[in-house]
Amino acid sequence: MxxxxxxxxxxxxxxxxxxxxxxxxxxxxxxxxxxxxxxxxxxxxxxxxxxxxxxxxxxxxxxxxxxxxxxxxxYGVTSLPQPNDNSTLIKVRASNALFEPAAGLSNVFGPGGLFPFDNFNCADALTCGVSAGENAEFIGTFEKGNINNMTGYEATYTSPVTYGPHQIAGNEYKITLTDVNWNSPSSSLPTEQPQFAALTNNVGFDQVQHGASNVDRSDVPQLSNMAFLYGHAQVTDITNGNNTVVAEDVFTHVMVGHVMNEQTFYQDLRDEALSPNFVFLFAINIPDDTELPGVGSLTAEEAQGFTPLASDQSLDNSPPIDYPVSIPEPRDETMDEIEEPGAQSTTWPVANKEQPLLFNFLVYQDTNIKVQ
The missing domain is CATH 1.20.5 (Single alpha-helices involved in coiled-coils or other helix-helix interfaces)
Incomplete structure (x- = not known):
């Protein structure tokens, strides 16, 4: 050394x-x-x-x-993955649409409906329909709460029925979302906005709707929706590049989701899908004080009495839960008891005499969903 x-x-x-x-x-x-x-x-x-x-x-x-x-x-446990709080957009593309005659009990084009047609022989919201054309397509973006005004959709279809110059059998139409407001300024009879829609500015995610839940309507199958919206839309006749606006401001409601097994849901709070994911699209106006073929003129209350029907139990009954609900301890003091549910179901404001008669219920069968 x-x-x-x-x-x-x-x-x-x-x-x-x-x-x-x-x-x-x-x-x-x-x-x-x-x-x-x-x-x-x-x-x-x-x-x-x-x-x-x-x-x-x-x-x-x-x-x-x-x-x-x-x-x-x-304790040697790795951190669990957390949800991405920035995932506020759901983009949807769908095709292969059916033109449906009714939403449950609100039989519009089926037997005994407002405008009966021979090619509709039932009033089931899922199984009774005819093709809405080979080129039918839905392209939409849903932004939770529509905070940045990014929600929008375009939907095309070919009408199988004729009822007036605004809806002609064989003509192709495009529906375009114009706003996500509950009531239009030109509505003949504005209605109360349901609480679940108001909380999300009419654009929400992950909502159980319809069926035994009594949210919106009790007469159609219960749905588990990845996304939904309410608002107004413009309808354009695009046959052969025509591009003629036939309705400027009609009420619209869109859901992206699947039919649930209601027994499974209420038995153990589990979502068991009974169908693939669909896009359900409504674009409706039933003008009041306007002469309708075979019907005559309706008051605003009568015109809006189909969405939903006055007999629908969702208008008068809460979800199948015993209120008040007491939440067990320990909990936040502000969450100890819920006295009663908020307004979950209400009549849609679809009476607008400044717009033509229109009833479109389209179910797009082949649906592709992308979460961003």
Whole structure:
């Protein structure tokens, strides 16, 4: 060790040579060995401190200051993936549409309906329909709460029925969303906005609607919707590039979801799908004080009495829950009891005598959904 130390520079070699010559080589060798041991000890202690510091820093990087994952990592449990709070857009593309005659009990084109047609012989919201044309397509974007006004849709279809110059059998039409307001300024009889729609500015995600839930209507199958909207739309005749606006401001309602197994839902709160995902699209106006073929003129109350029917139990009954609901302890003090449900179902404001008669219920069968 002393020889190696002495070889580090020419001056050291010269000093050592003189020491040997002075007869002090033994003392010099001991001093050099002692210095070497001290250097080695210092290097070892420094190395230990560096390793300890790196372990401490890496642990802090993993845990993070004040991170809620500390307890999980301490027990060897990896952090669970968290929802992406920025995922506020759902983009939908659908095709293969059916033109439906009615929504449950509101039989419009079926037997005994407002405008009966021979090619509709039932009034089922899912199974009774005719093709809306080979080129029928829905393209839509849903933004939760429509905070940045990014919600919109365009839907095309070919009408299988004729009732007036605004809807002609064989003509192709395009429906375009114009706003997400509940009541139009030109509505003949505005109605109360349901609470679940008001809370999301009429554009919401993950909503159980219809059926036994009594949300909206009780006479159609219960749906689990990834997205829904309410608002108004423009209808344009695009046959052979015509592009003639036939209705400027009609009430519209769109849902993207599937039919649920209601027994499974109420038995163990599990969503069991009974169908693929569909796009359900309504575009409706029943003008009041306007002569309708075979019907005559209707008051606004009568015109809006089909959406839903006055006999629909959703208008007078809450969801199948016993109110008031007491939430077990421990909970936030503000959540200890819910006295009664908010307004979940209401009459749609579809009476507008400034717009033509229109009743479109389209169900797009082949649906592609993308969450962003």
């Amino acid at each position: 002393s020889e190696k130390y002495c070889n580090t520079s020419s001056s050291n070699r010269m000093d050592n040579t003189s020491t040997y010559e002075n007869g002090s080589s033994s003392n010099s060798s001991k001093n050099l060995q002692r210095q070497s041991r001290q250097v080695s000890e210092i290097l070892f202690i420094g190395l230990v401190l560096i390793v300890a510091l790196s372990v401490f820093l890496s642990s802090n990087v993993m845990l993070g200051a004040g991170n809620n994952n500390i307890d999980q990592l301490a």
